Amino acid sequence: MIEALYYVKKEDKRVLCTLCPHGCRIEPGEYGFCMARKNIGGVLYSENYGKISSLALDPIEKKPFNRFMPGSYVLSFGMFGCNMNCPFCQNYRISRTRPPVETMTAEDIVQIAENTKSRGNIGVAYTYNEPLIGYEFVLDCCKKVKESGMKNILVSNGFLSSKPLEELIPYVDAANIDLKCYDQKTYKDTIGGELKVVKNTVKKMFQAGVHVEVTMLIVPDVNDRPEEFEEATEFLAELSCEIPLHISRYFPARMYDKPPTDIRLMDRLKKIAERRLRYVYLGNV
Ligand code: SF4
Structure with a gap:
């Protein structure tokens, strides 16, 4: 701490x-x-500084990234806590409860990252729970990873204030930002975030030269209106039609028990996205 x-x-x-x-x-x-x-x-x-709840060498595609160093692996860790409160959270155990943890330093993380280079590791991914609420540890690791010549990879909900975001961006090589929906009311009332803040994070990172991919988890009755989804793809295409979009399938989790997202809807949304974006992927299908 x-x-x-x-x-x-x-x-x-x-x-x-x-x-x-x-x-x-x-x-x-x-x-x-x-x-x-x-x-x-x-x-x-x-309080979660260096408190590691999960640590694994994951394929980069699992983060997910499909257009950043494909075929490589990345040392991935999570801590605990989250600044959103999605009722359908797919990572509830570490996001909104206190999981068992192991205490590590930024030097420990870099050492493990170095030791796993021979297994294809390219760097460190900050992931599993929302990494940015453990900002201090992420920043310390990012600086050391950068010094070692490896990559920093962020998987985040993008809900961060401007100043810390600007401080962090120079260290980030690739980011997958979760766009939870494209409706401010849903963001505020159901998820506990703000659409404009997340859009700003995507935009600032992309314009700063970070490799950005975006994930949308499609949840029945939360964000599954094709019109709303299409607006999200318009926003991304205005930045660049080259931003990869991952459309991810929801499964019942936490306190949300609707059936999994209809595969036919997933296919329909993929076709909608492909009208504007070059790289569209379905996940969890
Ligand atoms: S402002 Fe955000 S980061 Fe700070 S304590 Fe509240 S939820 Fe956590």
Whole structure:
């Protein structure tokens, strides 16, 4: 646990976290919405710093990336916590509960990444839970990975404030950003985010030269209207028709028990996306 970046001390030992647009005001002894940042005596701490809940050497396609160093592997780790609250979360165990963890340093991560180069590893992926609420550890790892000449790969919901995003971008080689839906009301009421913030993350990363791919998990009665989906593809195509889009199939999870996404709908959405985008993939099918 280390003192957090991006917060402001307030009266009576309260703090204001400015890492993500939730802007949590946190009382002493309490956590922010993400359950990873805690106010202890008027100081905000990043509680999941180096607390590794999962670590694996994954094929890059599993992240998913289909157009970034295909055929390679990446050392992937997750911590715990999330700053969104999707009822259909497919990673609930580490996102909204406290999983068993192993404590590691950024140096440990880089060492394992180096040791697995011979097995095809190209770098480190920050993934599984929402990595950016463990910003301090991600940033420390990113700096060391960059120094070692390997790649930094981010898999994120993209819900981060502008300043920390700008600080991180120079270290990121590739990012897969989850676009949860294309409707601000659904983002706010169902998911706990903001569409315009996530769009801004995609745009800023792409314009900074990061290799960006986008994933949309299609969830029945949440974001499965073809018209809404088409608007999302228009947004991506305005940036570039070369941005790969992964259309992922939902399966019942957490407190959402609708049946899995209809395969016929997945095929229809793929055809809609292919009108504007060159690289469209179906996932979990
Ligand atoms: S990072 Fe966590 S504590 Fe900070 S504003 Fe976002 S949800 Fe709240």
